Amino acid sequence: MPVFTAKAGHEATLQEALLGLQSASRKDAGCLEYTVFSDDQRADTYVLIEGWASHQDLKAHNEEDHVKDFVDGVQSLLAVPFSVSPITPLV
Template sequence: MIQINGTIKLGRTIDAATQKAMVEMVRASRAEDGCLDYTFARDMADPDTLVLFERWRDRAALEAHGRSAHMAEFQKVMAANPPASREIRIYETDDGQPLG
């Protein structure tokens, strides 16, 4: 399994159009073959920081996601609203086990 975790420090507060694009990106990504989880969330202590969490069946599914039409559209939105910084890492991992 492939897991992607990261933070994106926004260059400015999310406007309605950007938020709409993010919701569309999440929904379209979750519908992709091989997507196990795809989430954007705001950092509770810093609302201008997004937390990204993705899980993919394998690298092929992640690569297909990178070539998707909704990714191309989302990249246009993000290019118009460039982040101040980002820290995103990819991991190859197992399915994990329930905690507790």
């Protein structure tokens, strides 16, 4: 579950980049869920919920050019480096 916080004035640009990443990533093998959410209480914050059929699918996704390009391209838009918290549903 990655969390992204935009620098002031860069919210729209970050949102556009995240939506592009969402669109491309949904086509990756093993993608079950890939949805970007805006934080209703913090307009500069976006949360990504993603689900993969296997850990191998996630690893392959992270090696895709569209992911690498996104990570490199958004650094200047972020107020702080994005964080990733692995989450597992309680069954």
